[in-house]
Amino acid sequence: MAEFDAPEKILAAAERAKQEGYHEMDAFTPFPMEELTDALGIRHSKLSLFVLCCGLFGMLFGFFFQYWVSVIDYPLNIGGRPLNSWPQWIPVTFELTILFSAFGAVIGMIFRNGLPRPVHPVFNVDRFELATKDKFFLCIESVDPKFDKDKTRKFLESLNPDYISVVEHVHTKDPYHQDDE
Amino acid sequence: MMVTLAITSGLLLVFVLSIGAVLLFGPGVWGNNNPVGWAFEITNFVWWVGIGHAGTLISAILLLLHQHWRNAINRFAEAMTLFAVMCAGLFPALHTGRQWLDYWLIPYPNTMGMWVNFRSPLIWDVFAVTTYLTVSFMFWFVGLIPDLAAMRDKSTKHWQKVIYGILAMGWRGSAHHWHRYEMSYLLLAGLATPLVVSVHSVVSFDFAVSLLPGWHATIFPPYFVAGAIYSGFAMVITLMIPARKWYKLESFITDRHLDYMAKIMLATGLIVFYGYLCELFFAYYSGSLYEHFMMKNRILGPYWWSYWLLIFCNGLTPQLLWFKKVRTNIVLLFIISLVVNVGMWLERFVIVVTSLHRDFLPSSWDMFHPTIWDWGLYLGTIGFFVWLIYMFVRVMPMISIFEIKHLLPWRGRIIDTSADAN
Numbered sequence: 001m002a003e004f005d006a007p008e009k010i011l012a013a014a015e016r017a018k019q020e021g022y023h024e025m026d027a028f029t030p031f032p033m034e035e036l037t038d039a040l041g042i043r044h045s046k047l048s049l050f051v052l053c054c055g056l057f058g059m060l061f062g063f064f065f066q067y068w069v070s071v072i073d074y075p076l077n078i079g080g081r082p083l084n085s086w087p088q089w090i091p092v093t094f095e096l097t098i099l100f101s102a103f104g105a106v107i108g109m110i111f112r113n114g115l116p117r118p119v120h121p122v123f124n125v126d127r128f129e130l131a132t133k134d135k136f137f138l139c140i141e142s143v144d145p146k147f148d149k150d151k152t153r154k155f156l157e158s159l160n161p162d163y164i165s166v167v168e169h170v171h172t173k174d175p176y177h178q179d180d181e
Numbered sequence: 182m183m184v185t186l187a188i189t190s191g192l193l194l195v196f197v198l199s200i201g202a203v204l205l206f207g208p209g210v211w212g213n214n215n216p217v218g219w220a221f222e223i224t225n226f227v228w229w230v231g232i233g234h235a236g237t238l239i240s241a242i243l244l245l246l247h248q249h250w251r252n253a254i255n256r257f258a259e260a261m262t263l264f265a266v267m268c269a270g271l272f273p274a275l276h277t278g279r280q281w282l283d284y285w286l287i288p289y290p291n292t293m294g295m296w297v298n299f300r301s302p303l304i305w306d307v308f309a310v311t312t313y314l315t316v317s318f319m320f321w322f323v324g325l326i327p328d329l330a331a332m333r334d335k336s337t338k339h340w341q342k343v344i345y346g347i348l349a350m351g352w353r354g355s356a357h358h359w360h361r362y363e364m365s366y367l368l369l370a371g372l373a374t375p376l377v378v379s380v381h382s383v384v385s386f387d388f389a390v391s392l393l394p395g396w397h398a399t400i401f402p403p404y405f406v407a408g409a410i411y412s413g414f415a416m417v418i419t420l421m422i423p424a425r426k427w428y429k430l431e432s433f434i435t436d437r438h439l440d441y442m443a444k445i446m447l448a449t450g451l452i453v454f455y456g457y458l459c460e461l462f463f464a465y466y467s468g469s470l471y472e473h474f475m476m477k478n479r480i481l482g483p484y485w486w487s488y489w490l491l492i493f494c495n496g497l498t499p500q501l502l503w504f505k506k507v508r509t510n511i512v513l514l515f516i517i518s519l520v521v522n523v524g525m526w527l528e529r530f531v532i533v534v535t536s537l538h539r540d541f542l543p544s545s546w547d548m549f550h551p552t553i554w555d556w557g558l559y560l561g562t563i564g565f566f567v568w569l570i571y572m573f574v575r576v577m578p579m580i581s582i583f584e585i586k587h588l589l590p591w592r593g594r595i596i597d598t599s600a601d602a603n
Contacts, residue, residue, distance in 0.1 A: 030331070032359040045361045051368050066299045069288065074296040091305040091383050095312040098379075102316045102372050106323055109365035113358045116350035 010136035017140060022152075028137040047112065051104040058100025062093040185423070189571065192564020199557035200275065208278050210554040217537045217549040222276040223387070224529040225559050227405075228412065229269030229566075230310065230384055231525060234377055235413020236262025237317060240324070241373035244366075250441055253433045256328075257424070257579050258417050259321040264569040265416070266314045268562040273306070275558070302386040309383035316376055320369050326352050326362075328578045381409045388532065394475040395536030398463060404456035411449035411495075412525035414442050418518035420570060422511055424579070433580055436509050443508040446521065450499035453528070457496060471541060479535045483548060487531050494524025 014027055066089040070076070075083050110116070140152050202210050213220050236258035243251035274283050286307045288297045297304050329349035336342050352358070385405035388396035418439065425434040464476035479488050498520045501507045508514060539546045573579065 027356040028353055029356065029359065031327075032363050045364055047361055047364050048368060065288075069296045070299055074294075076298065085300060088300040091302075091379070091386070092299060092308045094375075094379055095305075095308040095383075098372050098376050099312045099315060102319055102369055105365045105368040105372065106319045109323070109361050110350070112361055113355075115352065115358075116347075 010138055013138050017138065022140050025138065025140045028139065030136075045112070047105070047108050050108045051101050054104030054108075055097050055101035059093055059097040061100070062096030063089060066092060185567070186571065189564050189567045192560055193568050194564075195557050196561025196565045199554055199561045200271075202554050203275050203558070204280060208276060210552060212550045212552045212555055214547050214549065216540060216545050216547050217534060219276070219537070220534055220549050221551055221555040221559055222272040224526065224533050225562065226269050226272040227384055227529045228526050229265045229272075229562065230313075230381065231405075231409035231412045232416045232522075233262040233265035233269065233313070233317070233413065234381060234406075234409035235417050236260070236265075237313075237320070237373050237377045238410055238413065239417070240320060241370035241377070244370045245374065250438055253435070253438055253580060254417065254421065254442075256321075256324065256577075257421065258413075259317065259324065260570065260573045260577075260579075261417065261420065262317045262413075263314070263321060264566050264573075265413075266310065266317065267569070268566050270310055270314070271562065272558075273303075302383070302390045305383045306387060309380045313376060313380045316369070316373055320373055323362075323366055323369060325577065326350065332578065377410075378406055381406045393536055393540060394469070394471040395479070395532065398460065400456055400459050400463070404453065404459070407449045407452035407456065408525060408528060411446060411453050412522060414446045414449065415518040415521035415525065418442055418446070418514060419522060422515045422518075424574065428574070428579075430580065436511075439511070439514060440505075440508045443502050443514055443517075446518070447499055447502040450495060450502075450521070454496045457492065474539075475536060478539050479531060482535065482539065484531070484535045484538075487527050487535070491524055491527040491531055494520050495528060498524070 010027055010029065014025070017025055063086075067084065067086075070085070070089075071083045077083075138156075140156070211221065213222075236255075239251050239258040240255045240262075243255070274280060277283055285291075286297065286304065288299075288304075326349060329345050330352035333342055333345035333349050336345055382402035382405065385401035389398060389401040391397060421434060421439070421442075425431055461476060464472040467473075479485075498517055501513070501517060507517070534549050538549055
């Protein structure tokens, strides 16, 4: 894992690593960098599709729940007005659509990211605390087919980082850490 | 600062006492009577919900519009939304009279085989406000995750590290995570945007769906939404000016931010004023005897002072914001924002009380006089609100850390290099 002190440095480093043929790598930055998404070859997330499904489910559930309550289970005859007074159900249907979508967006993001995850190998590196402050880390994982302890180190050194550290215990592929297929 | 803290603590005590009085003696301690069944409660409810709206507007709509100036104020405004909605929810909950049975509002299969009436605007309110509170909370929390991680890494005491660590859920700023995070945050913003409009529209349905003159008006949803944003921005300014002075945040929350907020306040204030003119016109043009009387009663009746004060606070005062000298004068801006807060409260008071106290039958007319408990609960929620803000500023980053980092000069360098490459 190599440490850099500026965003454009890690961007250049990630692009170099990609040219070199590394795939299983990750970058840790204090703020989102859209440019890294391409440099690291991160595939587009399916989160929005998931949120859409949640929203549609919330909408159908909300509407038919009200239909079932007002027409089937507990019909109230108010001056002979129709039981299926659907325009009156729009507000609740709408709110539930939003509510379910929002839950989808948050829970989907947290679980696809494999959080909550209190213990992770990168936390073993002392200087990693700076990743939320102002340093930028590029990590090449040992599961990468091109990974070789010495060669990878040499490659990282060629990128002129500020520090290079070895992340312990990254021998097996992290079960949580999977890209969207 | 110590003075305000003392006042806040005093008001917090008033808050506890006022709630205690309602729980012990029932809503009879309030000045509500037969025609005026809802008075301060719904006025305060609508006022607080409205105040909450600026937070979501700043966070969500300005995010979608790529307005980077929002970053200095969004975290604070989101917290304000949460606390304001909490205060708002209290009023209808206490107004039910049997507060321990409030859970009957939730549609669940109870032993009596009875369901809530989904055709009632009051149940729409339950859904709208709880959804709003939940989504605002999630939006705020998602925004906080990377900052909580930063707090975890910065804190020196072990217990602080543990607490922030648990809350941050092991966030480590991985590029894979950021990618999904950004998408999730944008989606939430996109979802919160229609929610802002819908919540206050639903709140206005409480009035508009009824047949009472003064309430039964099609202009209510847009007019309420504009009013909500108006009062919300006024509250953001009211809280922001002292906060930035005490915590020396002038370089983050610049005069330009206040200027922009003042402009939004002016724009929404004009919409609200237009709403008042529409009400006058509707009453005149409808040709309805009751509408005519309602408007006359509002302007010249026993509550004439509230109407004219409202026009002064909401209609005339914000016109000062046309001048740049006024918008950049911190003291003047602070005073205007306070006046607007009062004005928006008066607006709801005028709508609720002057419409209710003289309806169709003169024999049922009566006056509403607020009691000490009405005022106590109202001022108490203000104390509760400010106290929550204090607590929040103490333990959480009140300005979004990672979004500000995003705006720092190095970000500019990236944009420059990519521009050269193209």
